Amino acid sequence: MKLAEALAERGELVQRTEHLKVRILANSRHQEGESPAEDAGQLLSDLDGALDRLEVLIRRINRTNSAAQVRDGTVTDALAHRDVLRIKHKVITAAADAASGRERERYGPRQLRSELTYISALPVSELRVSADDLATKIRRIDLEIQSVNWEYDLIEE
Template sequence: MKLAEALAERADTTRRVEQLRSRIVGNARFQEGETPPEDAAQLLAEASEALDRLETLIRRINRTNSAADMGPDGTVTDALARRDVLRLRHAVVTAAADAAAGNDQREYGRQLRSEPVILPALPVAELRAQADVLAREIRELDMRIQRTNWEVDLLD
């Protein structure tokens, strides 16, 4: 099994656990004389099996990510950490540019000449350019991670 397949199965299993949780909660109590639509104990057993499978998948994925070499990007784990930080950096730079440009305000500018002039404290154009570079780096790194996910076999 390839790493990408395990990641897809992890996502499916996570969704399944959430659906089972919801169904368990909906069937955990019922009115006397009525029969619940589903057996909550059976659903709980299914959830337990799904959670065991999820734990196994997560362990194997983490083990594989730690061992899979991506060349200059380091391991997949290193690349994932880099991507997470790039996304945070992009969010900070974009927020700074928006704030400096006044995009976070609902004002339409000065109404009277006596009102104070609001000036940006940061270079908006430079921040937007920096955000564009970061977005490109994120896309390129994400593509390298995805490629590796389809090339690497899942470890036991």
């Protein structure tokens, strides 16, 4: 199994566990004299099976990511770098929005001359360019990681 296939299965298992949780909660109580639509005990058993498989996949994915090479490091290194770039992108974009007064626009322009005016403390256009550059770097890293995901086989336990 390729790493990309394992990642897809992991995503499906996460969705399945969430779906099972909803069904368990919906069927965990019922009115006296009525029967629940589904057996909550069986659903819990199904959840255990799905979570066991998910744990195995996560361990194998993490081991493979630690061994798979991308650029000058491993996939794990690339994922860490991408995550940090995403955080930085989010902060820079929020700073540009705040400096441009985007948050205050909902109140409209000044109504009276006596109202306070606000001046940007940050260069908004430079922040936007920086955010665009970060977004490009993030996309490139994602593409490299996805490419590697189809090259490497999942490491056995």
